[in-house]
Amino acid sequence: MTRDLTATPVDGSAATHPPAGAATNTRVSAPPTPSTSARRTERTIGLLALVGTAATVWLGLWVTPPDKVQGDLVRLVYIHPGVAWVALYLAFGLAAVASLLYLWPRTRSLFWDRLAAAAVEVGVVFNICTLVSGSIWGKPTWGVWWAWDARLTSTAVLLVLFLGYLALRRVPAEPEVRARRSAFVALFAAVDIPIIHFSVNWWNTLHQGATVLNANLSPTIHGSMAWTLLLGFVALTLVFVWMLLVRYRIGALEDWLAANELDLALAERQAEGVAAGGAPVGSGPTDDFPTDRVGVA
Amino acid sequence: MAPAALPPSAVSLRDAVALSGRFPLLAGVDLEVAVGETVLVEGPNGAGKTSLLRVCAGLVPLASGHLSVLGLDPSRNRVGVRRRVGLLSHAAHLYDDLTVRENVRFAVRAAGGDVARIDPALERWGLVGRLAKTSAGKLSAGQRRRVALAVLTARWPELWLLDEPHAGLDASARLLLDQAVRDAAASGVTVLIASHEAGPVEDLAGRAVTVTGGRVTGTRDLVPVASPVADLGDVAPTDGPVAHVA
Amino acid sequence: MWRDAMLVAGKDLRIEGRSRVALSQVAPFGIVALVLFAFALGPDRQTMARGAPGLFWVAVLFCTVLAIQRSVSVESSDGARDGLRLSGIDPAGLYLGKAVAVAAQLVVLEALLTVGVVLLYGARIEVPWMIAVSCVLGTIGLAATGTLYGALSSGLRVRETLLPFLLLPIAAPVLLAGTRIWQSAMAGGVPAQGMQWLRLLVVFDAVYLAIGVVLFGPIQETA
Numbered sequence: 001m002t003r004d005l006t007a008t009p010v011d012g013s014a015a016t017h018p019p020a021g022a023a024t025n026t027r028v029s030a031p032p033t034p035s036t037s038a039r040r041t042e043r044t045i046g047l048l049a050l051v052g053t054a055a056t057v058w059l060g061l062w063v064t065p066p067d068k069v070q071g072d073l074v075r076l077v078y079i080h081p082g083v084a085w086v087a088l089y090l091a092f093g094l095a096a097v098a099s100l101l102y103l104w105p106r107t108r109s110l111f112w113d114r115l116a117a118a119a120v121e122v123g124v125v126f127n128i129c130t131l132v133s134g135s136i137w138g139k140p141t142w143g144v145w146w147a148w149d150a151r152l153t154s155t156a157v158l159l160v161l162f163l164g165y166l167a168l169r170r171v172p173a174e175p176e177v178r179a180r181r182s183a184f185v186a187l188f189a190a191v192d193i194p195i196i197h198f199s200v201n202w203w204n205t206l207h208q209g210a211t212v213l214n215a216n217l218s219p220t221i222h223g224s225m226a227w228t229l230l231l232g233f234v235a236l237t238l239v240f241v242w243m244l245l246v247r248y249r250i251g252a253l254e255d256w257l258a259a260n261e262l263d264l265a266l267a268e269r270q271a272e273g274v275a276a277g278g279a280p281v282g283s284g285p286t287d288d289f290p291t292d293r294v295g296v297a
Numbered sequence: 298m299a300p301a302a303l304p305p306s307a308v309s310l311r312d313a314v315a316l317s318g319r320f321p322l323l324a325g326v327d328l329e330v331a332v333g334e335t336v337l338v339e340g341p342n343g344a345g346k347t348s349l350l351r352v353c354a355g356l357v358p359l360a361s362g363h364l365s366v367l368g369l370d371p372s373r374n375r376v377g378v379r380r381r382v383g384l385l386s387h388a389a390h391l392y393d394d395l396t397v398r399e400n401v402r403f404a405v406r407a408a409g410g411d412v413a414r415i416d417p418a419l420e421r422w423g424l425v426g427r428l429a430k431t432s433a434g435k436l437s438a439g440q441r442r443r444v445a446l447a448v449l450t451a452r453w454p455e456l457w458l459l460d461e462p463h464a465g466l467d468a469s470a471r472l473l474l475d476q477a478v479r480d481a482a483a484s485g486v487t488v489l490i491a492s493h494e495a496g497p498v499e500d501l502a503g504r505a506v507t508v509t510g511g512r513v514t515g516t517r518d519l520v521p522v523a524s525p526v527a528d529l530g531d532v533a534p535t536d537g538p539v540a541h542v543a
Numbered sequence: 544m545w546r547d548a549m550l551v552a553g554k555d556l557r558i559e560g561r562s563r564v565a566l567s568q569v570a571p572f573g574i575v576a577l578v579l580f581a582f583a584l585g586p587d588r589q590t591m592a593r594g595a596p597g598l599f600w601v602a603v604l605f606c607t608v609l610a611i612q613r614s615v616s617v618e619s620s621d622g623a624r625d626g627l628r629l630s631g632i633d634p635a636g637l638y639l640g641k642a643v644a645v646a647a648q649l650v651v652l653e654a655l656l657t658v659g660v661v662l663l664y665g666a667r668i669e670v671p672w673m674i675a676v677s678c679v680l681g682t683i684g685l686a687a688t689g690t691l692y693g694a695l696s697s698g699l700r701v702r703e704t705l706l707p708f709l710l711l712p713i714a715a716p717v718l719l720a721g722t723r724i725w726q727s728a729m730a731g732g733v734p735a736q737g738m739q740w741l742r743l744l745v746v747f748d749a750v751y752l753a754i755g756v757v758l759f760g761p762i763q764e765t766a
Contacts (some may be wrong), residue, residue, distance in 0.1 A: 100482045103761075164709045171699050173633050174316060184762060185709065188688075188715055192713050192752065199719045202739070262321070266314075272343075273510020292746060354629060355728065358764075375764075379631030390626025392554070394561040403554050407547070432561070433621075441621075517578040 032252050036175035042249075046242040052235025061226040073140055078228050080133040082236035084155070087130045087297035090240060091123025092158060092193070095165075102179055110255065119167050120249035122240060127159045150201040157196050161189040175255060219291060302411055306366060307332045307395030307456055307487035308353055313362035315352050322348035324359065334400050335478065335488040337502035337519065339495065345511040346491035347386070350458040355386040367455055380409055382453040389441040393434030400433050402448050410452040418451035422473060434504065437464040450477055457481055457488045464499065475501060547627060551632070551640025553662035558617055565648040569609045574601040577659050579724055588665050599656055600718045603681070605654050605708030607645075607714070608707045611689035614645050615697050615706075624697065626631040634760030638690060642755065646686035653678045666729060672735055673728035680744040681721045687751040688713050694762045720744045 033040070060078040067074035098116035101107045134152060135145050146152065165185050169178060308330040315323040315525045323345050324526060338346050352364065355378045364371060389507075391400045401415055401424075411441045417496050422443040433444065440449035442465050449457065464473050478501045482490055492498045497518050499505065507515035559565055580598045584590050591598075618624040619738050627637060658672065668674055692710045696702045720740040727737030 157715065160708075160712045164712070165707075167705060167708065171701060171705075180761070181695060184758065188691070188713060188754070191750060192716075195716050195743075195750075199716045199743060202743070203719055203723065250651075255572075262316070266321050266324055269321050269511050271510070273324075273512050273514050349598050356625060356628060375760075376631045376633070378627055382629075384629055385624070386625070388622035388625070390623050390629070392558055392560045392623055393620050395554070399557065403550065404626065404630060405548055407632045409631065456699065 017184065032256050034249060042245045045069050045238055045245065049235060049238035049242045052231060052238055056228060058234045059224070059231065062226050068167070073137065074225075076133055077139045078226075078232040079236075080137060081129065081229070082232045083126045083129040085233065086236055086240045087123050087126035088155060088158065090237065091119045091126060092190070094244075095119040095123065095186050095256060096190035098218065099183035100188075102183045103187070110175060110179060113183065114248055114255065115244075116249040117169060117182065118244050118251055120162050120186070122243045124162045125243075126236075126240065127155060127162060130135075130155055131159065148200070148202060150197050153200045154193055154197040158189070158193055161185075161192070161228065165189065175258070196261055243277045305332050306365070307334070307367055308332060308489070309363070309365045310349075310352075312361040313352065314360045314489065315348055315357050315363055316360045317348075317357075320363060321511055323352060325362070326508075326511070328506065328513055330489065331517040332487055332502065333482065333485050335482045335490070335502045337498055337542055338489055338491040338503055338508055342493055344507050344508045346493070347460050348511075349462050349508060350384060350386070350489060350491055352458070354382050355379055364500065377418040381454050382456045382458065383449045383452055384460070385442075385445055385449055386457045387464075389433075389445040391433040391436075391444060393417075394432060395434070396430050396432055397517075398429045400444060401451065404448040405451045408452050408454075414451040414453070415447075417506050422447045422448060423475075424502060428482045431478035439467055439470060442466055443470060444489055446477065453481075453484075453486070455486060459488065459490045461492055463492070463494075467469060471497070522525055544634050544639070546761045547633045547636025548643065550638050552643040552647075552742070553640075554674060555614065555641060555740065556734060559644070561632035564613050565610060565652065569606050569613070569648075570652055572609060573602050573606045573652055573656050574659055576605055577656065577663055581663060591664040592666050595660050595664040595719075596722045598664070599660045599725065600681070600721040602650070603653055603721075604711060606656075607649060607685045607689055608653075608710060610645050610648055611693045611710070612703065613700065614641055614690065615693040618697070619764060622662065628763065632765050635756040636758035637763070638694070638755045641693075642683075642686040642690040642752075645690060646682045649686060650678065653682065658749060668728060669730050669732070670728040670734050670737075673724055673734060673741070676729070676741060677721050677724040677737075678691060680741065681717045683748045684717045684744060684751060685714055687748060687755055689760055690760070691751065691755045691762070694759060707751030716747055717744065717756070720747070 006260075056078055064074045064075070098112040102109070102112040102116065106175045113266060131152070134155075138147060147183050148272050169182050170186055171178070173181070182255065306329050310326050310328040313323050314321060314324045326345075327350060329350075335423075338349060340346050347358065352359065353366055353371075355366065355375055358372055365377050367381050367383075369378050392403070395403065398415075398419065401419060402412070405415055406412065409429055419425060424440075424443060424447055428440070435512070435538065436444070442462075446462075457478075462474055466474060475497070477526065478490070482501075488501075490498055490502060502519050505517050505519055506513050507517075562641040577598065580594075580602070581591060584594055618627065657678070660741075661668065689710055690711060690715070694708060696706050696709065720743050723740045724744075726732050727734050727740075
């Protein structure tokens with residue numbers, strides 16, 4: 001679904017087209033303000049997420065019955081699979097696809113880069129929640145805080161890769177350079193995670209004499225538990241989407257701020273030239289040439 | 298009634314903007330250089346002369362505007378442009394652990410040049426004997442520049458971009474350099490020379506463009522001294538000692 | 544592409560031959576790592592022998608990081624990286640050349656570390672060819688991913704701290720596979736199990752080499 005979060009088109013590319021004839025010919029564009037429909041969407045999703053989460057908590061903690069085997073511990077099933085699904089598949093998948101779309105020349109746009117970065121950041125939060133909730137669930141169930149099974153290990157490695165992605169983004173660079181670099185890292189991570197998952201799975205099952213920990217914590221689900229589980233999934237997904245939208249909007253504002261600094265710098269730089277003595281002229285019959293825009297590489 | 302074909306331009310820039318982070322190196326450059334021209338790019342420090350050459354070499358992508366080098370688009374046909382262009386920059390791109398000879402050999406082979414031209418080039422710049430076997434890390438700045446020039450003359454590309462070529466060279470090397478530029482111009486090579494100091498460099502060029510504040514802000518015609526090629530730009534015929542046309 | 548690769552590999556190896564960084568700095572570091580591991584695991588030779596495969600590969604990973612850092616920093620002398628770009632050298636050839644040079648250095652280091660592990664930890668090798676093949680395949684994988692990430696972080700001033708952080712999670716499968724193969728090739732192991740891990744290494748190498756050959760050019764222009 002397409003979201004129109006900007007009224008004035010800010011595609012993040014560097015210089016705005018200068019109107020002809022002015023000595024310092026740049027103009028500062030307006031900050032990207034989300035359209036009313038976008039703002040309404042964001043607010044609705046946020047509200048739904050809040051309601052959904054509250055409902056899940058109420059149903060999960062009070063209404064649904066405890067499990068025969070696991071007791072009250074089973075209530076974590078309303079949270080843990082949900083955050084895991086968001087972190088491992090939704091956030092990661094979105095980041096990978098968005099990075100691919102950024103690198104593909106035809107669909108290249110900083111929108112995808114910002115989306116990927118937002119997805120990764122929110123994904124980190126959900127990832128940590130996954131590990132923590134899994135750990136809390138695991139201690140009473142398996143007796144250990146951590147098990148080296150494929151799922152948990154892949155989640156942990158994904159967290160590290162996510163953090164690497166974010167660390168790389170903090171290095172100061174022009175938005176296109178930063179976007180490309182991040183996109184490559186995301187892509188490599190996307191290739192690596194299945195390999196890691198596969199390897200660790202093998203590692204566990206092939207290791208001679210090792211007790212294969214069945215990390216499948218799922219108890220038997222029926223009736224009201226099933227509905228609550230579904231609600232949990234939906235609510236957490238909505239939370240993710242809402243956080244994604246907000247983070248994206250912040251990212252767009254940050255980029256606009258940075259881009260505006262550029263226009264001011266352009267104006268100053270050109271003023272340098274004017275002050276040095278000489279209105280900008282071309283070395284040939286420039287007035288007759290139409291200026292064609294070259295896309296950002 | 299067909300109009301005469303325009304001479305192909307070696308370098309064509311229109312409203313070119315190039316960035317380094319947030320800083321605009323070039324803030325809208327318009328420049329046309331014809332094939333075989335020798336053009337002097339002058340301007341104060343920080344004006345954008347080096348950036349202009351780097352853009353023409355395809356090292357710095359344009360943020361907006363139009364650029365064509367030797368008829369090719371550097372962002373599309375990177376290798377094609379780079380094989381035909383030689384940039385002499387402040388750094389000499391040498392590996393400190395390799396000898397002079399090995400450095401030149403690697404650079405020429407990497408650029409797809411002719412290996413047979415290496416020895417004559419080394420001789421031309423006085424990089425023979427013990428000097429040829431010295432590690433690049435031990436060279437002085439002037440010697441490093443000679444090595445870079447040896448690479449350039451061994452490759453002999455179609456477009457030469459020289460950034461402050463005289464800097465760091467002693468008098469004899471400067472003469473060699475001037476001669477090399479003249480030889481290049483005579484063989485139809487296009488040369489762009491960036492320099493912030495006027496003087497001897499002007500003798501080599503047929504035209505000078507001034508760059509300030511990231512834009513081309515002036516142009517004037519020059520008369521090259523002792524150049525074997527007479528038809529360069531608008532040159533007023535003179536006899537006797539040649540005077541600079543301001 | 545292959546011509547350019549050989550040219551670059553030759554250049555890197557010649558530089559290594561002159562400066563001898565891998566030999567005089569990285570190799571001793573590997574040995575020091577082995578010694579430290581021995582201190583950490585205690586004097587019980589049985590424990591050390593059992594841990595030998597893993598410790599070997601961890602030491603190799605550390606040496607890989609150093610080797611990659613060195614490979615990248617060679618190009619930062621006097622703007623040599625710009626020089627490589629300017630020459631119009633085939634980026635895929637450049638990638639393969641640098642990877643081959645790193646791989647060559649790593650193979651020598653691994654031979655040294657293998658001897659060290661046998662001597663220091665009392666590890667007993669039953670199927671030497673599996674050890675050798677695992678080292679070769681693992682090295683290819685490490686060189687392929689390392690050169691890729693080295694290029695990605697080459698322009699950054701924080702490269703020293705960022706590169707290990709970025710590279711090691713990606714290289715983890717090599718550690719897993721290498722350790723398993725070694726375990727199956729040592730006294731008390733089942734060689735048949737190691738074969739499957741060898742296949743995993745082949746896939747890993749193929750995937751990342753392909754990625755590197757295709758994407759090295761664009762990455763180079765980014766930095």
